[in-house]
Amino acid sequence: MDHLADASNQNSQPQTQISHLALDIGGSLIKLVYFCRYSDSCRDDYDDDELRSQNDSLCSKRGNSRPVLEGRLHFAKFETSKINDCLEFLRSMKLRIGGFHESTAPLSDKIFIKATGGGAYKFADLFKEKLGVSLDKEDEMECLVTGSNFLLKAVHQEAFTYLDSQKEFVQIDPNDLYPYLLVNIGSGVSMIKVDGDGKFERVSGTSLGGGTFWGLGRLLTKCKNFDELLELSHQGNNRVVDMLVGDIYGGTDYAKFGLSSTTIASSFGKAISDNKELDDYQPEDVSRSLLRMISNNIGQISYLNALRFGLKRIFFAGFFIRGHAYTMDTISVAVNFW
Template identity: 50%
Template sequence: MRYDDRHTLPDKQLPYGVVVDLTNLSKNKVRKMANSELRCKSEFHGAVIQGDLEEQDPSILFPNIPNDASLLSLDIGGTLVKVVYLSRHNTTCMKEWTKELSDGVSSNCPILGGLLHFVKFETKNLDECIEFLQSEQVFLGASSDLCQSVGSRKSIRIKATGGGAYKFANVFSERLGVTFDKMDEIASVVVGANFLLQEIDHEAFTHMNGEKIFININHNDLFPYLLVNIGSGVSMIKVTGNGKFERVTGTHFGGGTIFGLARLLTECQSYDEFLELSQHGDNRALDLTVGDIYGELGYPKHNLSASAIASSFGKVNGKRKLTEYKIEDIAATLLRDFTYHIAQISYLVATLSGLKRIYFGGSYIRGHASTMDNISYGLNYWSKGQIEAVFLRHEGFLGGLGALLSNENIDVDDLIPCKFIKQLPSGISTVRGESQGVPHGNLSEKAGLHEEVERLRAEVERLQKDNTMLNDKLEKLKNNDD
């Protein structure tokens, strides 16, 4: 079955929660994680993207977060620091938001939520990140549960992931009085990806030949899939369910590699500058094609067109001085080589793992059209059209979002029941040429949506009861072991 055939709008799946191997954990830890999964589903249900559909890393509205929750997480990588933080709605903001969605929102109680924001800084400029956190005062809403007394002041505990959560822990402690709760990096990436794919509309999309098409994810047929996270290096993770994943492999040939080569060869000062240079270059000036070897007919016996690349940088030889090559052409060739390399490895790993779906995330995609087009073309070529490349709008914040979603300081019992119906203007994007906007409908349709919300709330309550029973059984097992 082709991926296109599964683009439907099913019910939401429960739950998506914390992602770890439970076999290596204590019974108490298992019990805490079960509670965390239930809290997570209830608190973050109903989230919806704010802003323009073309906006990269748009804010997300969370309608059900209680007032005493302080949400902030950091993903500190080798190249970038990704900050995910919650800002509370004031009355004016809420009025503007409800006006925009008009009849699309119905509530019989105050909406307690806020907007989740996504900001990034270069790790080498860590001071800028710290100054931002100080100026924005994102810690002011910290609840007492998140704070502990340290001498005469309070130390705020926040979720942090990535290697920098260890490397720079003392820096943040000294400058901001912050203590890191360190989260596993791969686990956080998977939690973030699962949440976005299961809960957020207009998040996943394909990008081929310059055309961006949003897709609907069939939550009943999401797993298994391969998650390719392109950071300074690349991790390839097989995700088989909520709470089930395996890092299959990876490659050191990642974004950091390409940027390093780009700096050496083009003297660009940033990755964005490199991407801009690539837009004005032509890889055919340096890449050796099949046509260069076999002529304009290519190699039809083995289905190799004349335009197929036979050797990246294959035209660079001793007859021309290196200074004669344009830096724009060098950048374009580097980018194509990098993206094709990632696409081919992703295809091979997916094939060996028996997977037919591949999602791409990571900060080195940058929402860059040529990067996504190249990955899509390469994957389509090597899979013979059987696998599509699917991208995420919050591609670079999977780890930070996943770390934030592990928050254990909010309890389901603190939530005020809130009936929330979200609706988007019709015709705002397409799914294979058809309108993906939610039709306005009539009162009976809205009533149906309301019933669905109530059904989900009842399902959460049922899971809570099941969780209580499981806790009792675990306690009995623990006593028997003792």
């Protein structure tokens, strides 16, 4: 889900027949996936020749007699606070679509959309009122675990490790996948021990997650959106804001306990010792410090939970990560540090 298009910025509307639409309405973002059957316009949509040929061969090489739907999955996202843009987008898709009709239901209840996340409950009435559709709710943890198991088993090069800017794909043996810890970093963070298909338990979590980075970052830096905040963090230096072990120990390590002088002793701790106001700090330094604080905390709690249950593998997921190198590096460092 790294490359979800921001549908609110898309001028072109889907022109082909849509089937199978599903939504995940989280605390921060609405994620939307729909299947678009091939037509000429849909095929022309490909800007990636390799992807086009992979999809084409997927459809044509199946030698069995099962009907094969020829088409393509589309992904889109909206900020949850802009739910009305999402409703407008869905309206523009003309929801008279194969795949949503329940022939036994009364006319007004005929159209269903699969939906998960807290918003499937919160906005159910709004969908009914504005679009005349009912949300067919699925539990978000169940969806998450089912999706994760599927991807890890079925998709080659789905999971990877990341440390010191080195990305290495992990070969998953489907017979040696369980148990594992799934850490989903969304608005908040859920930590789930997965023991098998449909066998899982939410063992921990933290409210310091993606929503915290975005929310607190917005308050502290006045950034308008998440991408701007993330971009700022690339340019910043957290040492201006964070109190390091060396700041406390006069530039030296606290070697006896394995703490180097550059280890963060206290996130944002330097801000207490200066006679500076918020405006005196550079937003990029604040953003970097915030990203490190949250990523470190998640990495640490994840590691401790893996230890608690004797789990040898932790998979990190959720839209907070988005393939962002510094976020992944910080999480890895935190896991390895502990």
